[in-house]
Amino acid sequence: MSENNKHQYAFFLGCVAPNRYPGIEAAAIKTSEKLGIKLLPLKGASCCPAPGAFGSIDLNIWYAMAARNLVLAEQMGMDIALICNGCYKSIWEVNHKLKHNDELRDGVNEVLAEIDMEYKGSIDVWHLAELYYDPKIVGVDRVAESVTRPLTGVKVGVHYGCHLMKPQKDRHFGDTENPMWLDELVAALGAEPVQYRNKMQCCGAGGGVRGYDLAHALDITNEKMINLQEVGADALTEVCPFCQLQFDRGQLEIHDKFGITWGLPILHYNELLGLAQGMSPDELGLDLHAVDVEPFLRKIQ
Amino acid sequence: MAVKKDYKDQKLAEKLRDRKYYVSDTNPEFLKEVEKIGQTAAHMCFQCGTCTGSCPSAPRSSYRIRLFMRKAVLGLEEEALTDPDLWLCTTCYTCTDRCPRDLAPTDAIMAMRNIAARRDIIPRNFLQTVQLIYKTGHGVPNNDTNRAARKKLGLDAEPETTHKYPEYLPGIRKILDHYGLKERADRILAEGE
Numbered sequence: 213m214s215e216n217n218k219h220q221y222a223f224f225l226g227c228v229a230p231n232r233y234p235g236i237e238a239a240a241i242k243t244s245e246k247l248g249i250k251l252l253p254l255k256g257a258s259c260c261p262a263p264g265a266f267g268s269i270d271l272n273i274w275y276a277m278a279a280r281n282l283v284l285a286e287q288m289g290m291d292i293a294l295i296c297n298g299c300y301k302s303i304w305e306v307n308h309k310l311k312h313n314d315e316l317r318d319g320v321n322e323v324l325a326e327i328d329m330e331y332k333g334s335i336d337v338w339h340l341a342e343l344y345y346d347p348k349i350v351g352v353d354r355v356a357e358s359v360t361r362p363l364t365g366v367k368v369g370v371h372y373g374c375h376l377m378k379p380q381k382d383r384h385f386g387d388t389e390n391p392m393w394l395d396e397l398v399a400a401l402g403a404e405p406v407q408y409r410n411k412m413q414c415c416g417a418g419g420g421v422r423g424y425d426l427a428h429a430l431d432i433t434n435e436k437m438i439n440l441q442e443v444g445a446d447a448l449t450e451v452c453p454f455c456q457l458q459f460d461r462g463q464l465e466i467h468d469k470f471g472i473t474w475g476l477p478i479l480h481y482n483e484l485l486g487l488a489q490g491m492s493p494d495e496l497g498l499d500l501h502a503v504d505v506e507p508f509l510r511k512i513q
Numbered sequence: 514m515a516v517k518k519d520y521k522d523q524k525l526a527e528k529l530r531d532r533k534y535y536v537s538d539t540n541p542e543f544l545k546e547v548e549k550i551g552q553t554a555a556h557m558c559f560q561c562g563t564c565t566g567s568c569p570s571a572p573r574s575s576y577r578i579r580l581f582m583r584k585a586v587l588g589l590e591e592e593a594l595t596d597p598d599l600w601l602c603t604t605c606y607t608c609t610d611r612c613p614r615d616l617a618p619t620d621a622i623m624a625m626r627n628i629a630a631r632r633d634i635i636p637r638n639f640l641q642t643v644q645l646i647y648k649t650g651h652g653v654p655n656n657d658t659n660r661a662a663r664k665k666l667g668l669d670a671e672p673e674t675t676h677k678y679p680e681y682l683p684g685i686r687k688i689l690d691h692y693g694l695k696e697r698a699d700r701i702l703a704e705g706e
Contacts, residue, residue: 223673225673225674227651227652227653227654230663230674231655231659231672232653234662234672235666237668238667238668253673254674255677256680256681257673258646258674259646259650259652259653261646261652262642262652264604264639265639265643265652267604268600268626268635268639269630269640269643269694270630270694271550276691277646277685277688323688324688326687326691327687327688329684379606379609379619380610381610388610412607413569413607414569414605414607416569418604418605420600420636420639421570421600421601423636424601425600428570428573428574435569494665497665500662
């Protein structure tokens, strides 16, 4: 195995990245390769399934559906890497619960037996962003070394989202009030991560609220926009395509519903990393974004 | 943007305006169910309100997570399950991280939603997601615009999921059918037409 694919993972895609922002998928594969991470297709994976929609109806169905995705990776004998906080909640959390709760695992395996599958608990699940931050896998220094086109002169707000780090006691990310690790990863690209009010606030979309009451969800998004504008952010970065959808397409909806225009470019961290590693906006599919990314690109010195 | 709460169901509106507590309205089993499904000791809640103060939904609606915690503890099942606010939790888990009693109000909400769902109280958008996953494996499926964009990026038109390998769909449908979820989604959505 060469140095460049020392770390191999089954790449869990989810829904929003491959089916709405495929640039994130393309960027994740290419940028990770430059950091020594090889992402292999997880064939036949489905929706994680959406923790809000499925978990709200019946947690047991959510466990069983997520477990099927986990078994596909177990059959490959590979840990899962993924790029979405919502997927992280389903795939990481169900894996964690099934590993530590025999009763739950037995219940899930009874259902999986109907499709000749068995959950064994033999793999782990990671968000790509945490692998980038982990010095044992990549580390901030190596991320910085991979940069060929530093993003100097731009201020970037960081949105950590909810389901990666919270609830804190079940996760391993530490402080959820004012975390800085993702800010460090942004600084490694040459951009200036800016601190803004209520940075840990939700994007508004989760828990099925985007579909249940769009104006309510958008009002939460709008509050984040106000707080980001206050500190002069040139863009917002996140590690969740569903948050991206809410912030990016949500700005059009905010315009339609509330008559407010923000025009704040929204970039998944992998898209930002791709830019810093010299990928072109076309290679990253930035033209698929609802909010024009051009003003941000022009500001990079 | 806070709007005045306006229930179409007049009986429900009256009921919610009545602040009195009637023992005959309570079901002690409700608390036990919430605690079991939510895996959290809801009865330890001392109503400090840190949850509501941390909630992104609270400032823009009448949704009060503290109130739902109280209703769970008092066994006010009917009030909790029929309140449309139950579905305004974005599940951000900020209340859970800040709760001084180390409870998980978010998971108590999820439990109440699960119990509501048993009675077919489920918002339409949740059920539409179920239908999409049954059909395609994805809650947000591919489309032609996106297929063209994928090809331009050097990716295959279909991602390496059930989209490219539909032979995995029967397995997914079997899991959903085991719980009768697709049939329920179809029925409830049809009834609402």
